[in-house]
Amino acid sequence: xxxxxxxxxxxxxxxxxxxxxxxxxxxxxxxxxxxxxxxxxxxxxxxxxxxxxxxxxxxxxxxxxxxxxxxxxxxxxxxxxxxxxxxxxxxxxxxxxxxxxxxxxxxxxxxxxxxxxxxxxxxxxxxxxxxxxxxxxxxxxxxxxxxxxxxxxxxxxxxxxxxxxxxxxxxxxxxxxxxxxxxxxxxxxxxxxxxxxxxxxxxxxxxxxxxxxxxxxxxxxxxxxxxxxxxxxxxxxxxxxxxxxxxxxxxxxxxxxxxxxxxxxxxxxxxxxxxx
Numbered sequence: 001x002x003x004x005x006x007x008x009x010x011x012x013x014x015x016x017x018x019x020x021x022x023x024x025x026x027x028x029x030x031x032x033x034x035x036x037x038x039x040x041x042x043x044x045x046x047x048x049x050x051x052x053x054x055x056x057x058x059x060x061x062x063x064x065x066x067x068x069x070x071x072x073x074x075x076x077x078x079x080x081x082x083x084x085x086x087x088x089x090x091x092x093x094x095x096x097x098x099x100x101x102x103x104x105x106x107x108x109x110x111x112x113x114x115x116x117x118x119x120x121x122x123x124x125x126x127x128x129x130x131x132x133x134x135x136x137x138x139x140x141x142x143x144x145x146x147x148x149x150x151x152x153x154x155x156x157x158x159x160x161x162x163x164x165x166x167x168x169x170x171x172x173x174x175x176x177x178x179x180x181x182x183x184x185x186x187x188x189x190x191x192x193x194x195x196x197x198x199x200x201x202x203x204x205x206x207x208x209x210x211x212x213x214x215x216x217x218x219x220x221x222x223x224x225x226x227x228x229x230x231x232x233x234x235x236x237x238x239x240x241x242x243x244x245x246x247x248x249x250x251x252x253x254x255x256x257x258x259x260x261x262x263x264x265x266x267x268x269x270x271x272x273x274x275x276x
Contacts, residue, residue, distance in 0.1 A: 002046035003073045006030075006057065008039040010066045017064040019242060019268055024060055026217055026241075028053060034125070035267065039066065046072060091129050094136060095158065100186060110161050113186040114152050115179070127239040130264050130271035131213050132158055134237055138209065140164045146207045148226065149214035149240075153180030153194060159209070160189045168205070170197040199225035209235045213271075216241035220252055227256035230276045239271035246270050 010017050018040045022033045029048040034041045044053060050070070057068060088098040088105075096108040099115055132155070140162035147156040150169035159167045169180055169192055180194040195201075199222035210230050212219055219226075219238050230236055236258050241249065243265045249272065250260045258274040265271075 003043050004046050004050055005071045005073050006042045006044070006068050007071065008042065008066055008068045010039040010064060012064060014039045017066070019244070020063060021060055021066070023242065023244070024063075025057070026215055028056060031215075032125075043073075086124075089124055089129070091132050092136065095132055097154070110158070112154060112157050112161070114154050114157075114183055115186065126266040126269035127213050127271060128154060130266060130269065131155060131211065131237055131239045133264060134271055134273050135159070135162060135211075138162070138235060140209065143208035144206065145209045146170070146202075146205070146211065146229070148199070148210070148212045148222075149218070150180050150194065151176055151213075153183045153192070155211050155213060156180065156192045156194070157183060157187045157189055159211070160191050161187075164191060164209075167192040168207075169194040170201060172196065172198045198222070202226070202229045205229045206231055207234060209237070211237045213237075213239045216245045216249065219249060223249075223252055223258075224256055227253075227258055227276065230258075232276055234276050236274040236276065237271065238274075239269070241270055242268050243270040244268075246272060 008021065018035050022040060025042060030042045030044050032043045044050065086099050088096060088102050090096050094108060095110045095112060096105050097112045097114055100113050104111060135158055140159055142165045145159045145164045145167045147159065147167060147169040150156055150171045153169055156167045156169035171177055174196055177194050177196050184192050184194060202225050207229055208231055210226055212226060226236065246263060253260065253274055258276050261273045261275055263270055263272040
C-alpha cells in the first residue's frame, strides 16, 4: 500500500495557519499530519481520489497563500525513510521507545521496541507521547483495555506493560494489524489481540479503559459506540486532535455520560481523559 505525502509550505505565520488548514483537512481522507518549521506534511492512502483531494486543497488558498507538492511514498521507501530518521524517544524519563536496531537501555522502568513500517505511532508524535503520559498514573492492573486505531500497537503494548489483563487492539488498516502483531512479538507481549476493525466490532464488548488516538472527526462520529462499551467508572483516553477541538469533544462526550477530568497539550496537540 502506497501513501502520498502532501508537503505544504506556508510563507506567513506557518505555525498559525498550519493549524487552521489542518482543521479543514481533517474532514478529508488525510490520515496523519506532521508539522514543521515552514508548514506541515499530510499523508493519504494512494487509493483515494487524489485529483479531487488536490482540488479541495487548492480551494483552501483563500485562507492564506501556500504552496504544496506531492510525493508518492512506496512501501519499501517508507520503511527506509523511517529507519533513516527514527531516533529513540524517552517519555517522562520513564518510557524508552526504540527500534530493534537501537541498543537497549535498561535504566528506564519501561522499554518498548517499535518498528513502524507502514503504520503511525512511534512515540515521536505529540499525540502518542501525550496519551502515554496520561496512561502512566492510571492503574492498569487486571484491567480489560481497548486500543482503537492501534497503528503500530505502541499503546496496546504500553497497556500490557502497565499490567493490563487483556488488550483488544483494532485498526481498519490490515497493514497496521500486521505491524502491530510484529511489535507485539518484539515486546514479548502475550495479552494483546490485534485485529482488523472499527467501532462496528464493539458490540457486546466491555472495557475498563478505552483508548482512541485517532482524529477529531472519527472520535466525534464513533463516541457513542466507544462509550457504550466502557464500564461505569471506566476511563476513556482520546487524542489525535488539536487543543481548539477539546471543548467540542467535551460537550459531545457529556451526551454519553463521559465526564471530562483533565487534558495535556503540546505544540497545540491535545490528549484528554474522561471517566464514565
